[in-house]
Amino acid sequence: MVFCVTFIPAPLQARADTVKDVVKQLDKVYDQLVLDPEGLNDVAAAKAKLASLSRDPDSAPWPDVFAVLLTDQVITKLGGEDAAKGKIIDFVCDLAAIQYSTHAGELRDNMESFREKHASTITALFGSDFNIDDLYDYLLAAKGEVPNVITGNVSDLIALASGDYGQIRTTMERWAGDAFNRAATGQYSLFLNKLGTIGWSIDKLIYAKDIISAKVDPGYAGEIAMLKATVRSETHFLKNGKEWDQNINLKAGDTLPLKLSVLDFSMAGYILHWKVDDASIATVDDSTKTLTGAAKGKTILRAYINNPETDWVYQGTVHVTGGGGHKE
Incomplete structure (x- = not known):
């Protein structure tokens, strides 16, 4: 779910420009991805597996996802257990589709589709004072914190492009968690507060994302390919x-x-x-x-x-x- 690991550091932009700005800046990430045919194939393979992933709430990996995200508060806000399960499945799959976009045009389409499809779910979960554009802006702010998180951490920095699976995964998740928490100040402190009211947290969102990635992206090859492309673009x-x-x-x-x-x-x-x-x-x-x-x-x-x-x-x-x- 934490698809912002594919974003390059970027300043906040005006609300209307959020999707446009993300896509424009990610052009150079995708330029690097096409120079890595094997990595591009890994991202495309994960995208294909995600598209064919069963949305039956009783099939894997959904019971594990529900164990993390299907809280009593979420059930209440989304209209009962069955409705909540269906909305969580759609929400998680569509957010993961953003992560496994293979080119800038597809990223734009996936982000705009997600905004249109899940606006009501975000409002139900977080209230009318926090919407999907706020979420996108928060993710950009978190990515902008990455250079501050990794300053001076040479071994972790170089590991991102090394192909060392274990080190990359450990590094990425630590950076993501630290960057999200650093970004959750000022106007974005509202997001962490709202997560808490429904029994969610940054760590839970990262864990839920990992459950999906493990199912559709064996060895996290697609994620690693996007990380390499991001580092190379910077x-x-x-x-x-x-x-x-x-x-x-x-x-x-x-x-x-x-x-x-x-x-x-x-x-x-x-x-x-x-x-x-x-x-x-x-x-x-x-x-x-x-x-x-x-x-x-x-x-x-x-x-x-x-x-x-x-x-x-x-x-x-x-x-x-x-x-x-x-x-x-």
């Missing part, structure tokens, strides 16, 4: 202390230090390994973390954990022009 080559685009220009003989910012952690380039596809165009000294132009042409540069083909964090194109000889 990874930038640094040149002269400034974030650079995906194209790195230098002359043959020129040398650049290999510096990288990952989710605002500017020392990541010293921890990761580096590799170019064509050493006749440019070379990397992984011990000194430097890039040197060799001959006119272009080649792909990657920063990675252990395998440049599967667990890369950054990928850019090096364009080498005529002779230079400058060392930055």
